[in-house]
Amino acid sequence: MIGSYLATSVVAGVLGGVAMLGAMELMTRGGLARGNMVVALGGLVTKTRGNAFRVGMILHTISGIGFAMVYAMAMLWLGRTGMPQALFAGIGMGFLHGLIVSLMLVWVVAEGHPFEEYSDAGLAVGLSHLLGHVAYGAVVGLTIGVSPL
Secondary structure, rough: HHHHHHHHHHHHHHHHHHHHHHHHHHHHHOOOOOOHHHHHHHHHHHOOOOOHHHHHHHHOOOOHHHHHHHHHHHHHHHOOOOOHHHHHHHHHHHHHHHHHHHHHHHHHHHHHOOOOOHHHOOOHHHHHHEEEEEEEHHHHHHHHHHOOO
């Protein structure tokens, strides 16, 4: 059971992270938001542009897997690991997760960001992160729903 949980969480976290980045990239290309979330995340840690993308990608991947573990544990606890319940639970958790992250970005993180282009996070940036987290939750939920958990 533990091996299945860990393997499912890793796969779900990586796939969910890719879905989140893809959704946010589409919104950036469509003009809804600007900038690169991975660079922004890495820049918060490194304070320089040199390694910001690499560090951001590592942090995003680790976070994606970690949050997938939390989502999977919650779904196990709630008895929502089958389809379509896991998909709907993932979307719901992604929405709540995204709402918290979006509010923190707009109110807290943007003010202290070391890169000027990320220091003004408005409603569009918050919405982009909210929708990115919903995409993450949907893919994590779908992965858990089709897994042997």
